[in-house]
Amino acid sequence: MVIKPGKYFESGAWAAAMGALVAGANFFAYYPIEPATDIAEEMVKLGPRNGMVIFEAEDEISALGAAIGASWAGAKAFTSTSGPGFSLMQEHISYAAMTETPVVLINGMREGPSTGQATKAAQQDVMQAKWGGHGDYEVIVYAPYNVQEMFDFTIKAFNQAERWRVPAMVMADKMTVLLMEEITIPREVEIVNRKRPKVPPEQFEPFRPEEDLVPPMPVFGEGYRVHVTGVTHNEKGLPVSDDPWVHHELVKRLCDKIRKNRDQIVEYELVGSNVPEVLIVAYGFPARAAKEAVNILLDRGIPAALFRPKTLWPFPDKELKSVASKARKVIVVEWNYGQMLNEVLKVVPEEKVSFVYRIGEIPIPPQDILREGGVYI
Template sequence: MFIQGNEACARGAIKAGCRFFAGYPITPSTEVAEELARILPNYGGSFVQMEDEIAALGAIIGASWSGLKVMTSTSGPGFSLMQENIGYGQITETPLVIINVQRGSPSTGQPTMAAQGDMMQARWGSHGDYEPIALSPSSVQECFDFTIKAFNLSEKYRVPVIILTDEIIGHMREKITIPDEVKVTKREMPQEKPEDFLPFKADENGTSPMVPFGEGYNIHVTGLTHDERGYPDTSSPKAHSKLVKRLCNKVLNNRESIVSVEEEFCDDADIILISYGAPYRSVSAVVKKGRSEGINLGSLKINTPWPFPESQVLKAAEKAKDLVVVEMNLGQMVHEVESVARDKANIHLISKIGGELHKVEDILSKIREL
């Protein structure tokens, strides 16, 4: 198929088992919703256009608890509205997928132009301590593959997972291959009988099976700090600490199996370029061109901005003298790179805002100055 990144996200969702979508259209993400409005009914799924993005996330949280795999899609302004319910999704451990096709911002900004300005919002946008999982595709094929991966991670760890894509990747068309069979994580029912089951009891590192409403189990879902039964327990320091640490640790303790990076030419590189999403397309061309000119460049492509691939970035810093972060904002993920690697390598930022992809020559000329 020769399709857009946004359409590939929709196709990936269907393949991963998504059967409920609620959303509110917004450029440059609308094609995700359009495609699902067209094809979801063919798979017995439901599409609902909501009154706004707050309601959209509310609707998919509810649908997830009814037993369905769920998704919504949006861009910056809608992502801002979703923040409150993202926190609710975190504390209630509700599997769901959010596609954020980033555009120029803040506020309504540049609807038709690309940006990566929501990276830290995805990390810290809702109040409180929590650990998000986010994936950033750099091609149309990755839009498809990462959406499936997002659903699988979401089900495995019972967390909201965010696809942080952008207008360039969302709107461009490339060939993708849709495999007949993909690995799909299914929701499992507990071994215990309803009377013995505690829906929020889990190991220190893990989570528990998610039982939907209507299966005979006693389910109470609340945004308040709750005990293992799911009942509010809001004044016990111990209960709160136990719950929030468990929620964070289920991601942090599994960081190495969640994170994904791709290294190219890093082993002998003097300078390693770090990128994610659309700018990787420029970086990849820069590395080839730089090498042809005798500059030993390498690329570290981050597929999972969150949780941040700390050990992988540290490894890059131990190899190269300089790390160059290329991103379409005024410097967001560069802070993470600095906090991990500032003692090991010189950290530089090549930032670009305004909506256009970094030009190959612009990056190269900055690298030549290092």
């Protein structure tokens, strides 16, 4: 363990940096951008003393590209960014998905479109995290709502990236990155490392999947011959541009290794009544106010609950559908103009749903959630 177990009073940025170190990360590439620069500053302070390589790139494209290369060299690699930087990384996210490269991205979401208000919080990259790159692929995305989860979810992101060989993300908003709170560093933490080849180099096919649809991953320099390309490739890694069925089977497997195992990945929290009349759905920093709104209703004898997705992708749609079927009203709360809302409406009848939102860093008090959601007390 790189830090003594116990209680600390630190920021979300510190918690993410410490989570990366505890997870075994040893390569961090970044380009300065607020509010993710706070994470980079913590890594620069904590990383080198724990054997981590720090690389300040010329832009966000290069930062993620360097992390992808480091991963193939055997490192647990990651980057951090915000808003426009996340946009620039989309092609490399798609490339990492196609090449099955374990890599982690931590995003301190801010206002947009474009530059927006660079120092203000928002939740405007939620859909981009899933759909930002071209082509069919799957990612794993966590949404922390306190400092503890910045630590916990960063470790989970590394574990999931290593387990399934996909890009994994921690989509925090600016407030959660900068927030100062108590955090507990546990004595024991589960750490997952990627599967390695079990056969000698002359027998190895680098993209031949095992039963879980995930192929073992070699390390450059250890004798295994690997061709890593974003071009459609066969199980030997060789480009195939003239057979559409090779592409069909490859992309289907890339998606199915997550879709068929979504029950092992999806996480959510239900706070309050198990049979709510009023269900509030929120994630990230706004979920804190949503939780207080639930407490207000419970204090007045109204069965209420907060459904908080911990994974935004895969989205806990089946679980939400089950809980929401019991409610007469579902209130969706977001710091955007409706991104997770679209996922809720896929499983909850529209007539039951109210949407409470702010487009940017405007607080949403619990009372406003209830009033604008149509609950009068």
